[in-house]
Amino acid sequence: MIRIEHIGMTYDKGRVVALQDVNLEVNKGEIFGLIGPDGAGKTTLFRILTTLLLPEKGQAWVNNYDVVKDYKAIRNSVGYMPGKFSLYQDLTIEENLNFFATVFGTTIAENYDLIKDIYVQIEPFKNRRAGKLSGGMKQKLALCCALIHKPDVLFLDEPTTGVDVVSRKEFWDMLKSLRKEGITILVSTPYMDEATLCDRIALIQKGSILSVDTPEGIVHSFSGQLYAVHGQGTYHLLQATRGYEGVASCFAFGDALHATFKPGAQGPALQAYLQSKGHSDARVDPIKPGIEDCFIQLLNQ
Amino acid sequence: MNTEAVIVTDKLTKRFGPFIACNELTFQVDKGEIFGFLGANGAGKTTAMRMLCGLLNPSSGKATVAGFDVYTQANRIKQRIGYMSQRFSLYDDLTVSENIRFFGGIYGMSISDIKKKTSALLSELQLEKEAKTLVRDIPPGWKQKLAFSVSIVHGPDIVFLDEPTGGVDPVTRRQFWDLIYEAADKGVTVFVTTHYMDEAEYCNRVSIMVDGVIADLDAPARLKTKYQVSSMEEVFYALARNAVRKAD
Known part of the structure; x- marks a missing residue:
């Protein structure tokens, strides 16, 4: 569903290496975790895959579309939840959701089934402006907005950072039910304990992938006792x-x-x-x- | 354990209109203790911490920090504490040594003390070569360790750490905790909030806030025994699962 070949990226005229020869494949319908600390290159990779940034080196495909040539097709078929809250603060919950549905040429009603379980939790506040919401509610609204056009692939950049244990658990339960709908999910997190909730994970540090495997496989490859x-x-x-x-x-x-x-x-x-x-x-x-x-x-x- | 208390609160309460952010918090923190201050988002942690730092007046109840009253001696408190958070720590567009000088000055240290402390600190952190580097250009892990050292540069009684380790790699996170242990060993009281439950285990005692009250407070091992679970994550979950408030 996602194929990444030799992707490289630098910033600041080559002084800062963000990604270095990254190769990855994400299969259809899996929850794939990108695990690494701040500055590892997670967000850069997300921005390349969601066609918001042109890679300097290498090629990548999402849903068989090339991230450079077919950017319009990709934008229509993926959902992206950036790490920084990026919805319209002065629109209400309902207005934000309506806006994103309209932009993608659909309606809330058409794909309501997909977001229902999440949306009902924030629906009582649907007339509240997004800027006035709590962190957990913003997170749920952002997920609804990323899902409203029924994307094939969902990109979630650190959705649980700074969120408490209880809300994190709820969020992962939501992801598991989305996987049942056949949506492929690429999710990044700095929390190692969330790695075990993914089907497969890539450990990333300083722009390079250290290891790719199932969580059990990674644990199995530990050398020594x-x-x-x-x-x-x-x-x-x-x-x-x-x-x-x-x-x-x-x-x-x-x-x-x-x-x-x-x-x-x-x-x-x-x-x-x-x-x-x-x-x-x-x-x-x-x-x-x-x-x-x-x-x-x-x-x- | 030294039982000299450096933070003492008695029914400390903060209301915002009809909303009770902190409801009758009563606890004490001892000298040299690493005290974990946990809670769900919106439980009232930040409000409590702001009152203890002398930044927010309580609505009712009592509290003393480093022996000073939070109502009448807030400025004295500010001189005796250090503060560091993940969101705000150092100035990116100042160099490493300028940051040390700036915070030393803010905390009221003399020029000669700042000079002495700067060279000691740079050698301790092995940052001598980076003294004139802008903070934005040093790796995030170093920045965090520097931020912690800067927060205790003036030798405070207590340091407040508000989610200090968010987003750093696991090795750096542990090196950061080595610094915390070392500071506590020298008698600095550490008051820390975190969302990493393994870090809760590193604390001598932890309190867990739920909906504005302290739902429980004890040593991690005792809490695990009490709730018959094997990790602090499960203790937290047992207490915070039914929280009503989920604000930030």
């Missing part, structure tokens, strides 16, 4: 663990530390070492890595 270190006093435990010569990397990770070892070093030896350093309650256990562990490992390579 990961260990969790539990104990009181995170800061001192962290320093003590990093001070152990067999430790290759160690990071705070939720309620534990996650550590990997250099060849030959073992968990029990670290546990004994930490206990000898006054961390009498320290416990070192092998664990399964998560997406974030994999990302950290790829970043450090």
Whole structure:
């Protein structure tokens, strides 16, 4: 549904590399996650795919249309929700939705089924101006506006950034029901925990794709054994663990530390070492890595 | 843990007309503690934080920050705290050392103190070579670490961090937390809001606000035991799921 070949992009007369030889394929009907921090190049890629920016190098197709030559056809068949709220602040909810429906030559009624589940949540406020809405409501309105012409592909650029856990969960539930309608979704996020909700993901950093796979596949490719270190006093435990010569990397990770070892070093030896350093309650256990562990490992390579 | 309290509130309340943004917040934060201040969007976190920073007068209730009263000594409070948020931290069109000088000056430090602190800070962050680089030209991760260091440049009692780590890569996020641990270890109290629930685990204690009230407050491990779940995300979900307010 989306094919990206050797896309490259720089800004500031070549001083800033935004994208570097990016190759990706997104299949029809999948939720594909682009996972990476600010400045990784996610938004640039979205803007190229939605025909708002011409790539310097490479080619890309959305729905078999070329992003440069067939930009008009692409604009008619995709929905785009930019990271920055871009609806008309001085139009009401209903006016915004009507506007976008009209621009795409359709009506709210025609595709109401598609947005119904989302729209009913903001409908009680349909006469309120978009500029006066809360973050969560703006997000839902923006999604409705991106969907109102029944696009084949939906581009969502960091839809959940700065949104609390409960609203994020609701948003992902909405995406799952849209997938059932056959819509292909490319979504970017800086939250690693959302990666597991995608069918496939690409980890991106500094304009390059580090890895593309299913979430399970990414986790499976973690090299070496990961260990969790539990104990009181995170800061001192962290320093003590990093001070152990067999430790290759160690990071705070939720309620534990996650550590990997250099060849030959073992968990029990670290546990004994930490206990000898006054961390009498320290416990070192092998664990399964998560997406974030994999990302950290790829970043450090 | 040192039990000297640096933030004490008693039924701290803020109304905007009929709307009660913060309803009788009563809690205390101890010296050197990393205190997580969590809540759903619209729960009242920002309002509470603004009152504690001396930027907004409460409607009723009491609060002292670093020993000063939020009603009558707001200016004294501002001198004893640091503040950093993801949205606003440093000036992009000033260089690294100009930013340090600017914020040092704002916080009332003397020229000679600022000079000493600038070179110490640059070497700590290994930014000596970037002293004359505009902040807009340094990588986002460095910027964030610099912003944090700048927010505590004047040696405050408390630093307020409002979603400090949004959008940075996982390695930088952890390096940032290393700085937080280090500051707390030196006795700076850290008051932090975040949407990353793994970061909630790094706090000594967390409070979770729902619809203007503190729904619960305790050490992460105790909260998980209480709600019989295995992560802070689930604790948050259990408490905030039924929130009525969903504003920002």
